[in-house]
Amino acid sequence: MKKTTVFSLVRDQSVFMTAIMSLLTFLSVMTLGIAISISTGVIDWNTQWKTSATVQVTNQKSEPTVRKILNDNKTKIETLHEISESEMSDLMRPWVSGGNALQNYLPKVWEVRFKSESDLNDMSKTISPHARFLTHASALHASMSAGWKMMMIAGLILVLTLGTIAICVSYIARNTAMLHKRELEILNQIGATDSFVARQMQIIVSKISACAGLIGFVAAVPVLLLVLSSAHSARVGLMAMLNITSFGWACLVILPILITIFAIWMTRHTTLKILQKD
Amino acid sequence: MEEKTAISFANVAATYDNANEVLSDVSFNISGGAFYFLSGASGAGKTTLLRLIYQLHKPSRGQIKLFGQNTAEMTRDDIAKLRHKMAIVFQEYSLLSHMTVFDNVALPLRVRGIAEKKVKQLVTKVLDWVGLGKYADVKPMELSGGQQQRVSVARAIIVQPSILLADEPTGNLDDENASRLMELFIQMNKLFGTTIILATHNKKLMETYKFPVIHVENHRVTFVGKSSSTTEPKKVWKGPTPKNYFSELSKQFDDIGNA
Numbered sequence: 075m076k077k078t079t080v081f082s083l084v085r086d087q088s089v090f091m092t093a094i095m096s097l098l099t100f101l102s103v104m105t106l107g108i109a110i111s112i113s114t115g116v117i118d119w120n121t122q123w124k125t126s127a128t129v130q131v132t133n134q135k136s137e138p139t140v141r142k143i144l145n146d147n148k149t150k151i152e153t154l155h156e157i158s159e160s161e162m163s164d165l166m167r168p169w170v171s172g173g174n175a176l177q178n179y180l181p182k183v184w185e186v187r188f189k190s191e192s193d194l195n196d197m198s199k200t201i202s203p204h205a206r207f208l209t210h211a212s213a214l215h216a217s218m219s220a221g222w223k224m225m226m227i228a229g230l231i232l233v234l235t236l237g238t239i240a241i242c243v244s245y246i247a248r249n250t251a252m253l254h255k256r257e258l259e260i261l262n263q264i265g266a267t268d269s270f271v272a273r274q275m276q277i278i279v280s281k282i283s284a285c286a287g288l289i290g291f292v293a294a295v296p297v298l299l300l301v302l303s304s305a306h307s308a309r310v311g312l313m314a315m316l317n318i319t320s321f322g323w324a325c326l327v328i329l330p331i332l333i334t335i336f337a338i339w340m341t342r343h344t345t346l347k348i349l350q351k352d
Numbered sequence: 353m354e355e356k357t358a359i360s361f362a363n364v365a366a367t368y369d370n371a372n373e374v375l376s377d378v379s380f381n382i383s384g385g386a387f388y389f390l391s392g393a394s395g396a397g398k399t400t401l402l403r404l405i406y407q408l409h410k411p412s413r414g415q416i417k418l419f420g421q422n423t424a425e426m427t428r429d430d431i432a433k434l435r436h437k438m439a440i441v442f443q444e445y446s447l448l449s450h451m452t453v454f455d456n457v458a459l460p461l462r463v464r465g466i467a468e469k470k471v472k473q474l475v476t477k478v479l480d481w482v483g484l485g486k487y488a489d490v491k492p493m494e495l496s497g498g499q500q501q502r503v504s505v506a507r508a509i510i511v512q513p514s515i516l517l518a519d520e521p522t523g524n525l526d527d528e529n530a531s532r533l534m535e536l537f538i539q540m541n542k543l544f545g546t547t548i549i550l551a552t553h554n555k556k557l558m559e560t561y562k563f564p565v566i567h568v569e570n571h572r573v574t575f576v577g578k579s580s581s582t583t584e585p586k587k588v589w590k591g592p593t594p595k596n597y598f599s600e601l602s603k604q605f606d607d608i609g610n611a
Contacts, residue, residue: 260446263408264460264507265435268428350428 087253091246091279092286095337098242099290099330102235106329107298109228110322111305115315116221122315123210125152125194130206131182140205144184147200150193157183217312236333243283243337247275247344258349272345276338283337287330294326357420358384358515358547359405364414366400373412374400376571382549384514387541389558390551392568398551399443401568402517405549406440407431419514436464439508441518445500447492453479453503454488460511474510481536482506497524505533509540516540518550522557530554534561 129144131137144154157165162180188194198207211218251258261271298318305316318326359382366375374397382388392398403409404416407423416423418434426434439460447456454475461471479485482502484495492500501524508516516537522530534557540546549566552558558565565576 257448260448260459261463262432263406263435263440263442263446264463264511265432265438266463267432270463 087246087250088282091242091282092289094242095239095283095286095333096289096293098235098239099287099333100294101290102232102239102333103291103294103326103329104297105228105232105235107294107318107322107326108301109225109232110325111298111302111316111318112221112225112228114317114319114322115305115312116218116225118317119214119221119312119315120211120218123214124191125188126210127186127188127194127198128206128208128210129184129186129201130208131204132206134182136204137182140182140184140201143197143200143204144186147193147197150188150190150197152187152189153185154187155185157185221312236336239333239337240340243279243340244344247279247341248348250275250278251345251348268346268349271349272342275341275345279341280334280338283334287334291327291330298326356384357381358386358418359549360415360417360420361404362415362417364404364411364416366397366404366409367412368400373571375404375568375573378414378573380566380573380575382547384547385541385545387538387548387563388550389561389563389565390549390568391553391558391565394553396568397571398568399519401566401573402440402519402549402551405515406438406517407434408440436511437513438515438517439511439513441501441504441508441516441521443520443523445492445504447500447503447507449491449493452489452491453484453495456492456503457506457510460507464511475506478506478510481509483532498526498529501525502529502533505536509536512544513546515547516549518548520551520553522552522554527556530557531560 129140131140144151148154159180162183186197188197194209198209201207258271261274302316302318305313308314359380361378361380364375364378365373367373378401390398390401400409404411405418407416407418407426419437421434423431423434448459451459457479458471458475461474466474476485476488479488482505484499484502484506487495487499492503495503501521505518505521508518518537521537522533525533537548537550538561541548567574567576
């Protein structure tokens with residue numbers, strides 16, 4: 075059966091709805107993309123550092139004990155890097171420059187990557203009585219916390235954008251029903267059920283939403299890639315870890331489809347409500 | 353109540369915006385297959401009566417039964433389905449200006465989910481009947497008032513209604529076209545047993561076709577003349593099968609051209 079639409083939106087309304095839905099889809103994809111990239115970055119960042127720690131011996135008498143513990147537990151250690159005096163001097167250059175007097179007071183430091191988190195926790199208990207055991211995760215806690223907060227803010231913006239879409243679609247459906255009151259009356263006169271009328275509106279809105287979804291998505295992708303590229307240019311730190319996995323891209327593709335489905339549902343709901351109220 | 357009663361009113365009253373009653377205590381039964389004129393002065397309540405029958409207006413009191421069903425108990429969808437057995441021709445045509453004549457006439461069939469092939473076949477035939485076959489692809493606004501009236505009639509008759517209500521359908525037609533349209537209605541009534549109520553001011557028309565009259569005056573309804581329900585309702589119309597009469601009528605409309 076031919077799916078003939080009985081009425082169509084007036085041109086201005088059609089253009090307005092396509093433009094506003096494109097913009098809102100663009101913002102939705104952007105905010106979800108940013109939320110995904112930050113969460114991916116934070117998770118990767120967390121994973122990267124959660125098995126790493128720095129062992130710092132300030133009391134030289136404890137150094138043999140700590141060294142022995144490290145040697146005895148090599149099965150738990152992935153990599154062990156002893157910071158040499160020259161590396162330490164490089165690190166401390168602004169404060170330790172020239173002369174050897176202060177170098178005698180420099181701590182002995184090992185950078186250790188454990189095989190698992192439980193290995194790290196075990197070793198932490200063993201080493202802590204003899205040396206400072208600093209996990210990298212706790213040192214970077216503030217950065218990760220900031221990352222999660224940013225992700226939550228992006229999520230909130232996404233929710234607000236989706237809410238705006240709901241209001242817009244509802245308003246447009248209501249406005250369309252008002253503008254096309256005569257057509258609705260005629261449909262009513264010739265025996266069209268409310269479901270039929272709602273379906274007519276849904277056909278129109280689905281076409282506009284699909285078109286707007288495509289425009290919004292296509293516009294958002296290069297901007298997201300630009301944001302990621304700019305973040306990666308930082309090379310180190312949490313910013314450099316921002317990323318969107320293939321699962322994340324799949325989520326971004328699904329979002330405009332979900333928005334379209336939501337718009338269609340919202341249109342049906344609003345139209346039926348208007349018709350029953352009439 | 354007789355089994356074949358198509359329309360039944362019992363103490364029905366109608367108001368607009370809770371103002372004075374436009375119609376009061378209207379009671380009547382109209383048998384299936386009857387043909388009535390509906391007369392009365394402007395503003396007497398003829399259109400309101402048609403709107404009440406067609407369920408476009410709710411009575412403020414009383415009971416309306418259509419095909420034996422109490423309309424007060426019906427849902428919106430039930431009423432929509434009931435309207436599948438009815439059709440109405442409004443004085444102001446009620447055509448969709450952005451759609452072609454063909455699509456306007458096809459609309460009731462599409463609403464009913466009829467296959468497009470069948471829609472094309474039926475619309476082409478009915479447009480021929482009303483002499484508008486060559487105007488299928490034009491917009492209603494490009495047609496004269498009389499032609500638009502005929503599009504409106506075509507849209508009403510295409511659904512093979514059991515009840516056809518017409519509000520001044522000949523109001524914009526000259527005598528020649530008015531009588532052609534009347535012939536079309538009479539043939540529908542005789543051939544298909546369609547119950548027809550036709551509102552008109554045209555006394556000449558009422559004198560020519562001596563159908564009984566429902567007269568609306570002082571918010572009351574009175575019946576003048578004998579019921580024409582002697583016309584036996586025919587079997588359900590299985591589609592607008594070509595009849596010699598309609599072919600002839602179509603030719604006559606073509607000859608007349610613009611109304």
